[in-house]
Amino acid sequence: MxxxxxxxxxxxxxxxxxxxxxxxxxxxxxxxxxxxxxQEAAQELAATYAGPQTLVGPLVVQPYVERWMEPQRDAQGRIVGQEARSKELAHLVFPDRLHIEGRMAPQERYRGIFRIPFYTLDATLDGGFAAFDAASVPRSEKGSTIELGAPYVALHVSDLRGLDGSPALQLGGEALRFQQRLPGLAEDARLANGIHAPLAGAALAAWQAGQPLPFQLKLGLVGQERLAMVPIGEETTAHLTSPWAHPSFGGRFLASERSVTAQGFDARWRVASLVTTAREQVREGVRGAREGKAQAGGMAPQSFDVSLAQPLNxxxxxxxxxxxxxxxxxxxxxxxxxxxxxxxxxxxxxxxxxxxxxxxxxxxxxxxxxxxxxxxxxxxxxxxxxxxxxxxxxxxxxxxxxxxxxxxxxxxxxxxxxxxxxxxxxxxxxxxxxxxxxxxxxxxxxxxxxxxxxxxxxxxxxxxxxxxxxxx
Structure with missing residues (x-):
């Protein structure tokens, strides 16, 4: 059948x-x-604790006011007078050299049954700024004059809640204290989410006298899974170590040297300003913010990053x-x-x-x-x-x-x-x-x-x- x-x-x-x-x-x-x-648990922890971190800085922001006279014309196009015009701008001074030495200590946080990797970064940023020359401040109008404002050191961190205490900055032998926000930037600007330290004492005197300024910044930072660093120095080097045995290297620049073992990873980066547009991207972010243009949706600056990837998802x-x-x-x-x-x-x-x-x-x-x-x-x-x-x-x-x-x-x-x-x-x-x-x-x-x-x-x-x- x-x-x-x-x-x-x-x-x-x-x-x-x-x-x-x-x-x-x-x-x-x-x-x-x-x-x-x-993924939703990771987003909830990022919203309530700290998210992935992007580090930009330190750099010196020199605010200034550019003033000029603009001719006024009548309906026939004849000059009938002069009107004083001005606009507030900022000149950015990037480090000649920037070295980041850090250790990422991994930790895990729970949301329900889900484990989300976090890290605590203990880092020291060393470098120096070249001598400042007021003549290097760019002018956008012919025959304008420049009035310099109070300079400050800026440090951008994508999620300020991750700061572990106040960063300790030594600039030109002077200890500077950080304050909230970056003055003069719109709240929705990409780089506005940071902190600043006004130049004071010996550091301010050396800046005004056109002397080089070495710096050392000690930073503690908590982040979720990924750490990105923007190479803004003339030459930027970094050395990161961690006991996490499953790193994921990404960003625009991969580590030039890296060693991954069961005991953790050891990675080094070296990026010259000739091969990156990070400085220009940072300038565009600040310039757009000064002119009232929101930069939140713009392109993020080029960076090199490392993530504490889960060995088995x-x-x-x-x-x-x-x-x-x-x-x-x-x-x-x-x-x-x-x-x-x-x-x-x-x-x-x-x-x-x-x-x-x-x-x-x-x-x-x-x-x-x-x-x-x-x-x-x-x-x-x-x-x-x-x-x-x-x-x-x-x-x-x-x-x-x-x-x-x-x-x-x-x-x-x-x-x-x-x-x-x-x-x-x-x-x-x-x-x-x-x-x-x-x-x-x-x-x-x-x-x-x-x-x-x-x-x-x-x-x-x-x-x-x-x-x-x-x-x-």
């Missing part, structure tokens, strides 16, 4: 495999939802694993069908459905366990439970514990192969392709001498007498 034919059974298994895509899709949607919840790993769900279900159902076909057994569609659901349940169990345990422990636990369940179940279905154990060993081999795919992200496509090819090759070689027509007919003949003996 048709319902006993091999072809009908294969068609039914294909339909079952398609139907099992429904629970796999639901599990994948749940996985993505949990991943979004983790459980939601990303679970999502990658679930992408192989349909393949796994197909391979397990294929193995069960081979047992049924060659051992002259008879498995009910419900039994195939239970086997497929057990594989789908593995991915849900993996997601739930990985939120509480290390990923490899969660994977081993979920895979072990799935293998044990299938081995016990097939010991009864296939009529022997040896058959059940061999089927469980096959499923265990598949789970081991999947973990190899997840652990080797760069080679996942190659390994996955080899796995599929190997399974298909094994199936083809094992069945290369099988007479499928005879096998299907013999199976039908074996079933027919027993069916005939059933009383009406």
């Amino acid at each position: 048709l319902r006993n034919s091999v072809l009908a059974k294969v068609a039914g298994l294909l339909l079952l495999t398609v139907l099992l895509c429904i629970p796999l899709a639901q599990i994948d949607a749940l996985n993505r939802e949990r991943g979004h919840s983790q 459980v939601y990303a790993m679970s999502t990658r694993a679930s992408k192989y769900g349909l393949l796994f279900i197909g391979l397990v159902l294929m193995a069960a069908f081979m047992f049924e076909l060659f051992r002259k057994l008879r498995l009910h569609p419900v039994q195939y459905g239970l086997v497929g659901l057990s594989i789908a349940l593995f991915f849900l169990l993996l997601l739930a366990l990985s939120e509480k345990l290390a990923f490899w422990i969660a994977y081993a636990g979920a895979a072990g439970a799935s293998v044990l369940l299938l081995a016990v179940y097939f010991s009864a279905v296939l009529g022997g514990w040896q058959r059940g154990a061999s089927f469980g060993a096959y499923v265990a081999l598949l789970y081991a192969a999947l973990y190899g795919l997840l652990a080797s992200e760069s080679n996942a496509l190659l390994l996955g392709s080899l796995l599929i090819f190997g399974m298909l090759a094994a199936l083809m070689l094992a069945t290369r001498k099988v007479d499928w027509y005879a096998l299907g007919g013999a199976r039908a003949a074996a079933i027919a007498p027993s069916a005939a003996g059933v009383p009406a």
Whole structure:
């Protein structure tokens, strides 16, 4: 009969495999939802504690007023008088040299079940400013005069809540105290979110006398995951160390030297002003703010950065694993069908459905366990439970514990192969392709001498007498 034919059974298994895509899709949607919840937790911590940090400075801001006379004309275009005009501007003086020496101490904060990486930066910024020449202040109008204001040292930090105490600044041998905000900048300007220290005492005298000013700034800063530094010096160098063993280097400039071990990372950067437009971007931000143009939506200055990346994002790993769900279900159902076909057994569609659901349940169990345990422990636990369940179940279905154990060993081999795919992200496509090819090759070689027509007919003949003996 048709319902006993091999072809009908294969068609039914294909339909079952398609139907099992429904629970796999639901599990994948749940996985993505949990991943979004983790991102929302990170955003909530950034809003209530501190977010990723971008460091710009220190630099000297020299405010000034440019004054000039502008001719007034009548309706016929004749000059009838002169009108005094003025505008407030700022001249930025960047360090000749800037060296950042710091250590990032990692820490984790919790929002519900989610762990979000933070860091505490303990840094010293050393460098110096060249001698200031009032003649270097640019003029935008012909014949204008310049009136210099009170200069100050500016330090921009993207999230001021992360400041760990007040930074200690020594400029030209004078200790300067920082105050809130950057005077003269609009509140919505990109660089307005900072602090300033007015020049005073020996530092102010040296500035006005046109003498170079060395500086040293000690800074404590808390941030979430990423630290970006803008290279504003004529030559900017940085050296960062941390016990975090999983850094991610990014930004416009990668580290020139870096060492990553199980004990942490050690990275160095060296950026010359010739290869970056960071200074021009900072100037544009200040100039736009002075002219009343909001810079909040503008391009961020070029920077080099480092992030404390999570070694294993459980939601990303679970999502990658679930992408192989349909393949796994197909391979397990294929193995069960081979047992049924060659051992002259008879498995009910419900039994195939239970086997497929057990594989789908593995991915849900993996997601739930990985939120509480290390990923490899969660994977081993979920895979072990799935293998044990299938081995016990097939010991009864296939009529022997040896058959059940061999089927469980096959499923265990598949789970081991999947973990190899997840652990080797760069080679996942190659390994996955080899796995599929190997399974298909094994199936083809094992069945290369099988007479499928005879096998299907013999199976039908074996079933027919027993069916005939059933009383009406």
